[in-house]
Amino acid sequence: MTYLSFPRQHARTQRFTLGVPRGFVVAPAEPGGTAGAGGRVVFVRARAGSRSSEDAGGGEHLLWVLDLPAEGEAGEAPAERVAADPVALLNGADEELPAAERARRERSREGSAGIVAFAVDDAAGTAAFALSGRLFTADLTPGGGGARELAVPGPVVDPRPSPDGRWVAYTAQGALRAVEATGSGDRAIAEPDGDEVTWGLAEFIAAEEMGRSRGYWWSPDSTALLAARVDESPVQRWWIAQPAHPDREPVAVPYPAAGTANADVSLSLFRLADGSRVDVEWDRARHPYLAAVHWSAGGPPLLLVQTRDQREQRYLEVDTATGATSTLAVEEDRIWLDLFPGTPVRTPAGELVRITDENGARVLKAGDATLTGPELHVRAVLDAGGPGILVAASAGAAAEDPETGQVHVYRVDESGAVRVSSEPGLHGAVRSGDVTVLSSAALDRPGTVTRVLRGGTVVAEVASHAETPSLTARPQLLEAGERRIPAAVLLPTDYRESDGPLPVLLDPYGGPHGQRVVAAHNPHLVSQWFADQGFAVIVADGRGTPGRSPEWEKAIAGNFADVSVEDQVEALQSLSGMFPLDLERVAIRGWSYGGYLAALAALRRPDVFHAAVVGAPVTDLRLYDTHYTERYLGHPDEQPEVYDANAVVTEEGLRDAAEPHRPMMIIHGLADDNVLVAHSLRLSTALLAAGRPHEVLPLSGVTHMTPQEQVAENLLLLQVDFLKRALGLL
Template structure:
C-alpha cells in the first residue's frame, strides 16, 4: 500500500483517529474514581464504559456492550440515529451515559434497552463489571439516574417521559404526549443542532422531582428525506424549522415522583428559545431563555413549587448574544456564574464581580467550586502573547487566574472536588494525553488505544495580513524551495461560526498535511466569524457572512504568498458545510483568485437552513430579504468560470441535498459545466469507511486535473 492511499484508509477506518481514545469523563465527588468511554482498539467502533481507580491507577471495564447484547449487533431507532447525527456521533456501543450524585451508578442505553452499571470501588469484575439490563417500556432515550441513585428517568421514542426504580421493580410514566407531535423529556431539533442542548429533563438535587421539557413540533414544517438509491423505501419525515418558518413550541413542567405536575411560566412569546437549564443545590433552578432574534435573553430563577419565574439577569446586544457551555450556574454559596461580552472582551462574572479581563477570551465553564471556577480560555486581544491556536484550562478566583494546563497546546478538563482529568493535545505529538491530577499533582494517566497516524505534520501557525488572520500553513513532506519552486495552493477552510480550525493540536491538521503531500501548499485560515478570538471578530459577519468570510480568505492567501512559496496563479479551495459554501462562493465571486473548488454539503440557499443559526447571522428573511438574496449562490450561477465539484450526502437532514440539487439546476440553466457527486445513504457526516477514504482520493484527483498538475 502506498503512502498516498494508506493515510485515507487509516483516517477513515479510525474515524479520524478518535477510536480507542478515552472520552466522556466523569469524576466521583470523593475523587476515588473516574468513569469514561473508550473502545478496545483504534479501529473498534464499540465503546465500553470504564472506571479508573485514582489510588492505584488500575482500569477496569464496567460495561461491555458485546457481552450485554450477547454478541449481536446494535439496532438503533430513528430517534436515536437522529440524536447521534445532531452530535456528529460516529462510534458505536455505549456512546453516552449518566451517573448519580456519587458517581456510583451509571445508566446508559443500548439498542433502545436500558442498562445500569455499578462504578464504586470493588463493584463487579473485569469484563461485564456487574452491568445488567433493566426491563422497561422502551425504546429508551437518554436515561439518567436520580441523584440518590434510587430511580432512573428516561425518554422514549413514543414521546413519554418515564421513571423506573433502580431495581427494575416499578416502571411508570411521569408524562405522556397529549397530542400528536408532542414529546416529553427530549430536546427539539434546533436545541440539539445549534444550542448545544441535547437534554430534555433535569433531576432535582434531592431526587424527588424533575424539570422536563414538553416539545410540540406540530407548527414546524415537514420535509421528506428520501433515498433515491432505494425507491421502495418510504421517505423519512423531518420536522425542519427553516429560517423564517415556525419553530417547535417548548414549555417546561416540574414533575414529581408522587405524580404531581406544576407548569412553568415565563414570557414564551417574547423568549421562545429555552437555551439552558441548571438545577443544583446552590439555588433554585436556572433557565436561560432567548428572544427569537437572539439580541436579548433572560436568566430566570424558577420556584419549582409554584412554577413562577423571576428575572435574575438581562443580557442585550445589538448584534447577537452567544451561548456558552456551563453557564448560567450557581456557586455552592448561591452566586450567579455567567460568561458575558463586556468592554470588548469575553469575561467570566461571578455574582456582581467580573473576574477576568481583556487578556483572556473565556470559552466555557467546566466546573464551579467553592473557591474558584474552572474554565477554558484563549488569549484575548489584550494578551501580551497571542498564543495562536492554544486553548488552556484555568482556575479563576477572586485573586486572578491560574493555569492548570502548563504546556502549549489545546486543553480541556473535567473536575470534581480536588481531582481533575486534563486532556491535552499539542503540535509536537499525535492524539491527546489524558492525565488525572489531584490538586496540581499527577496521580494517574488514562491510556489511549488510538492508532498513531502514518504521517506527521510540519504545520506552522502564523498570523496573516493586516487583520492578523490566524492561519495554518502546511508544505509537502521533504519540500525544498530551491528544488521544487512555487507550489499550487489549496485553501482548506471551515471559515464560519463555531468552526475554529487553526488549533495547536497535531491531529487537527493531518488531512491538510496529506493534501500538502500530494504537491500542494495548504492554507487553513480562520477569518472573521470563527471563534476563539474576540467578540468583535466573531460578530463582524453580521448580515454579511459571504463578503466578510470570503474577503478574509483572499487576504490570507495573498499575504502569506509574501513569506511562503505559494503560486497565486494556481489556487484551489475545498470545504465542507460552511466551508463548502465558502468554497463555492470563492470560485463564483473571486475567480481572479480561486481557480478550482470542491464544495461538500454546501448551504447554497440560507432560506433552507435552520432558524436559530441562520437568523442569528442574517436576520429574519421576511425582514431582510435582500440579505438572503445576496447570500444565495444560485443568483451567481452564470458567473461560474472555474471547475467546481459539488459533493452531497442524499440522507443529510441538516444541510439537505436540495441545496446542491437546486444550485446544480441553476448552473445547468446558465450553461455552466460542473461536477456533482451524490452520496447515497450518507448524512452530513461521512462515517462510512469506504466513502470517507475515496472522497479524499477523488478530491485530490479533481483538484490536480483542474489546476493542470
Template sequence: MTTEALSFPRLQARTQRFTLGAPRAFTVSPDGSRVVFLRSRSGTDRANLLWVLDVADGEERVAADPQALLGGSRERLSAQERARRERSREGGAGIVSYATDAAGELASFALSGRLFTAELRAGTARELRVPGPVIDPRPSPDGRWIAYVAQGALRVVGAEGGDDRVVAEPEAGADPATVSFGLAEFIAAEEMGRSRGFWWSPEGDRLLVARVDDAPVQRWWISDPAQPEHAPQQVAYPAAGTDNANVRLFVIGLDGVRTEVVWDRARYPYLAHVHWSAAGAPLVLVQARDQRSQLFLAVDPDTGSTRMVHADEDPQWLDLFPGVPCWSPGGQLVRIADEGGARVLAFGERPLTGPQLHVRAVLDVSADDVLISASAGKKAASPEIGEVHVYRVNELGVERLSQEPGVHSAVRAGRVTVLVSAVPDRPGAQVQVLREGKRAATVTSYAERPGLSPRVTLTEGGARKIPCAVLMPTGYSGDTPLPVLMDPYGGPHGQRVLAAHNPYLTSQWFADQGFAVIVADGRGMPGRSPAWEKSIKNDMAAVVLQDQVDALQGLADSFPLDLGRVAIRGWSFGGYLAGLAVLRRPDVFHAGIVGAPVTDQRLYDTHYTERYLGDPNTQPEVYTANSLIDDNGLVAAAEPARPMMIVHGLADDNVVVAHSLRLSSALLAAGRPHEVLPLSGVTHMTPQEQVAENLLLLQVDFLRRSLGVTG
C-alpha cells in the first residue's frame, strides 16, 4: 500500500505523528566543522542512523547504520532500556541516543545492549566487546575511555576496546536487585528532566556517579491480563506521600577509589542537576522534598565536601529548567530564577533579562553571551501567542536570533548554531546551520507530509486572556454553529497552544469530522508567567477546569459554537481534565473521552504530585478535593450524568491502569453509564500503528453518538 492511499489516522500512526525521518539530537563540534544528528531513512522508518553534516560543503553522510552494525538481526532491548525509553517517551528504534567526546570526534551508543563507537571524522563505526546489556555509554572528554552501565555497575573501557573494568558496583552485602550505579532513578528521569546517572570530569580521569538504592520504594505489579501465562512485572513506584529511592553521589576514579559528596541529604534529598566543566568545581542542584527550597552546591572533588553557591526559596515551588545551573567560562553561576514576578536569566547574582521575556531554557553559554529560549513576558509589547524564540543575552542587551513567528530552539558550539524552527504555515521543522548568524547549510528532513493543513486561529479567550487555538473544518463556510470539541492537555509542562503547524494535525482531523475544536492553555501551563503557572497550588482541579469553561464561553462571542453540544477529550493530564469536566460541570460539557487519566492523586508520583498538592499524609483533604474519586472510592458528580469513554493502556507504568479501574468502579457504584476501552500491551505511549489509528476512529464514533452528530 502506498502512503498516498493511507487515511490520516493510519499515516499519522505509521509515521509516529510525522516525527520519523525528521533530524534531531544535534551536536556541533567545537571547531564548527561538523554537525552530528540522528535521523531515519524515511518518514515511515523507525530505525535512526547517526549522521554527520560537514558544514563547509553542506554534505551529509552516515556515520553509523544500525542495520549494518547488527548484521540485519532484530534489535533486542533489556528491561532497563525499555524503561529508559518509556521515561523519555522514545518511540523510535536503532540509535535513539548517543554521546560524543569534547572535540566531537568520537561518538558512542548502544544497540541491542551492545556497545558501539563511531569515528565521526572518518565515518567508521565498530563494536567494542564488553559485558552487557549496555546502557548509556559516554566517551570521556579526551576520547580515551567509554563509560557505560551494565547490570547495575558502572564500567569503563578503552576507546580501542581494551582494559574494560568495573569502577563502581553494588557493595558486598548490598542487594543487586535494588542498588545501581550510574543510572537515574525513576523520579529523576520521569519528572526532573535528569536522564543521566554519571558525569565525566573535564580531564577524563574520574567521574561523578549517582548511587541509587530503591529498596525503600514501594513495589507495584504491572501485568498483562491478555497474557495470563506471563508473570507480572515488578516496578518500584514512589507514589505521593511514600518513600523515594535513596540517592547518593560519589566522585570515583578510574581505579575505583570513591569519595562521597556530602550535603544534607535528609533536608535536600532530590539530586536534580549535575554540571562538571572546566569553568569551575563540580556543581550540583539539590532540592527539598517539598520543592520550596533548593541549594546550588560547589563540590570539592578531592574531599567530597560542598559549599553553598546560591540558595532559592519559594512559597509555592521551585521549577527546574533545562541547561542550568552551570558555570560560565569566566566562572559565573548561570541560572534561571523567578524574580519580581518574572522568569529571568541570572548571571551571578544579577538578572540579565526582565519582564519582557519569560525564559524557558539555557541553550549554550560562551565567553561572549548566553543563548536562551524564551517566550514573550508579561510586559512584552505583544502577546506572541504560542511563540518561542531564541535570544542572545549579555550585559549589553538582548538580541533575538529567530525572526519568523513560530517555535524555535537551537544548539550551538563556537561560531556555528543549529536553529530548529517550526512555523504555522509549513509542516514539520526546518533546520538551518548558521555560521556567525548566516546560513551555511540546511539539514534535510525525510518526514512525511501530513496531507492536511490546520485551519487554526490563535487567539485569547475569556477575561483572563487564556491562550487558545480554534480550528474549523476544512472548507467550512461559517454559516451554521458547530458542535464543539475541547482538546486540551491543560496541565503543567504540557503547552499545547503553539505557533506551529504539526501540533494541530490531530485537532484538525477532528475538526474535519464536523467539529469546532478548541485547544486552551489555562493557568498552570508554562510560557506565560510564574504566577500563571503557580496559581494551581493546592487547587489544581478547580482552577484548570474553570479556565476551560471560561475559554469556551469567551470564544463563543467570536466563533460559531454550538454550546448545547460540547465534548472534551484528553490524555494523561488531559484525560484527568476531561473527567473533571463531565463529572463536575455537566452543565457545560456533554461528553468526555478520558484517556490514561490520573483519577486518584495518591497513585501518582512524589516529585510531580507533591509539588502541586503537598504531602497527602499532612493534607489529605487537598488530595480528595483534586481527585475524581473520594476517599471512599466514590464519584462526587453533578447531574445529569454525561457519556464518558475511559481509555487506558494495561502496561502503563507511569499512570497505572488502577486509576481508570477505580474510576470505572466508582462510576458503576454510582450508577453512572460509561464505556471502558482497555488497551492490551500498551504503555503511556500508544506507538502501535493499528492501536493509534483505531483509537482516533473509535473516539469520533463515540463523539458522534454522544452529541447526536450525523455524517
C-alpha cells in the first residue's frame, strides 16, 4: 500500500509546484562597481516544497532577489536574498483574500499563498504587491530598506509601480488609485460611476479566455495611466449557492454565457499632473473585445481589438492627445483568430511585433517582415527588446524532426532563428538586455532547472525548493495512427511482458489550450501513478490541441464532439498493436474539457469505452462563456444545431447515448464559477431519466481548481477505486 504516499505528496506540494521559482523579472545592469552592478533577477518562491513543512509559512511564496556580478567580474557564486517575507509582514497571521483578489487568482489558476504576484519599476529597484488586501512595497537594491506597508484605502488589488518608481497605482473598491512611493499623496485616478462599474480590473472574459489579467497600464514616462472601464450591468447574473451551508446567501456571479451580453469595456487615459481624462475611441460596436494593451518607450499605446466572432482583429495605435486610434494591421480568418502571449509588442525602434498564421504556418512578424517560416510553430513572444526577438516555439510542419512535446526558446531576427535552449524538453525564458533567465524541464529528471545566462554563458542557477516526487514517470512519447496524433504511453513501473495485456486508461485533456503530451517529467506523474495501479495509460493530444499547426488546432471548428472522440479512438486502436492493451477493459478520465470528452466517449462510443470518470464537464455548450464557445461553435442563435450536436445534454435529455450503458463517475465542485455545477447536475438528471446508473461526487466549497489538500488527495484514490470496480478488477 506504499503507493498511497504519492497522492498525499502530490496534494501537499500543490502538484510539485511549491518551491519552484517563478515570476522572473530581470533588472538591467547598473553603472559602477558596487554589489549588484551586473543587474539582478527578482522572483517569487516558497521557502519549502510542501505545505506540511515544519517551518512557519512553508507553503507561502516569498519575494527573492539574486544579485548578479558585473560582466567579467570573478568571485563567489551569486547569492539569493529575501526581499519580502509574508509571514513577517503579516505578523504570522493567515492571509485573508478580498473577493476581487480571489477572483483574479481563480482566473489565473493560482492556488498558492503569500506573494504570488508582484510588479516592479523599470529599474527593478522597487516591487509592489498586495497581502490580505494591504499594499506593500519592497526595496530590491542591495542593502535596501526592505519591505514596508503603505497605508492606503483597501482592499488593494494588483498594485504596480510607475516606470520611474515614484508612484504606485492600485485598484480598490472598483476605483483606480495612485500613491507616492513614500506613502503620501494618495489619490483617486478614476472612480466608478455605478454599482456595477470598475476601473483598472480585467473583466471575467478577458482574464479567463483572452489571457489579459490586468486592466491598467502606466505610460513610459510615468505621467499618465491607461485604464479600462468595465460595466457589468449588461451581463446576466447567475447564482452560486453553498448547499452545505443553507444559512448563507447565494453569491451573484455575472456570467456572460454563449449568446448573451458581455460586459461593456472601454478605455481612457488619465494624466496625473492635472487629472485630465481622454477617452480612447475605436469602433467598439464592431470590435467589442479589448484583447490586449501594450505601452512602452517604443511608441504610442497599442491595442488589439476583436470582433465578437473573432474572425477579424485590428492592431490599433492610440493618439494620447486626442484618444483617436489608427489601424496598424488587420487580420482576418474564415474560421477564427488566436491570441498569443506577449503580443502585440513593440521593438525599441517602434516596430509592431505579432504572431499570425500565413500559408498554413504560425509565424513571427515585425512590421511588414515575416521572420520565421514553416519550420517553426511560434507560440509566444518572450522579449522584443533586443538583441533580436526572443520567442517560444515548437517544431513546425516543415521541420525535419517533429520533436514531440518539445517547446524551445529561439532568438529571431532578419537573418533567421537561433535556438537558445539546447537539451530536449520544455523551455521558457525571460530576458532583459544580455541577461536571460532560462527555465528548462526534461523527461529524464523531475522538476525545472533555472539558469541565468549572460550572452550564452551561465552565470548563476536559481535554486528550486520543490520536493522530489516519490515515483518516477516513464512516458514513451510517439505519434499514433494515420493522423500522427501526439501520444504518451505509460506502463506500470514493474510491468513485465509475462504479465499479459493491461486494462487501459485514457487520460486526455484533448481540447483547445491544453497540451498534455509534453517532453517534461512532472506533467506525467499522475498518469504514471494511475499506471502503477495496474493500467496502461494513454495520453493523446488529438486535433484541437495546441502546438502542432493552425490546421490541426482549427480542425474542431463547429465539431468538438465527433473530432475529439474520433482521435482518442484512433490513438487507442493504433497503439494496441504496439503495447499490451486489453481492449475489452478500457476507461477514460478527464477534467474540464477532458471531462466533457470522457462523457462523450462513454455515451457515444460504448463499444470502445467501458467506464468514464467525468470531472467538471461542460455538458451544455450554451452554459459556457461567450469568447471561448462562440469562437469554436459560432453564435447559438445563428447555429443552434451546432450547439445541439456538440452537447452531452440537451433540453430533451441525453444526446446520442448509445447502448450498452457504461458506468460513469461525475465529479464537480459546487463553488465552480467557470464551469458551473449546473452542467453536472443536468447530466445526472438526464442519466437518471434514461435509467442509466451513475455516481455523483459533489465537492462542497471547491472551485474549478480543487486546490484543497484533502480533496486533491482523495480524488485520486476514489477514482482508482471506481475504475477498478467498473472494469471488474476488484
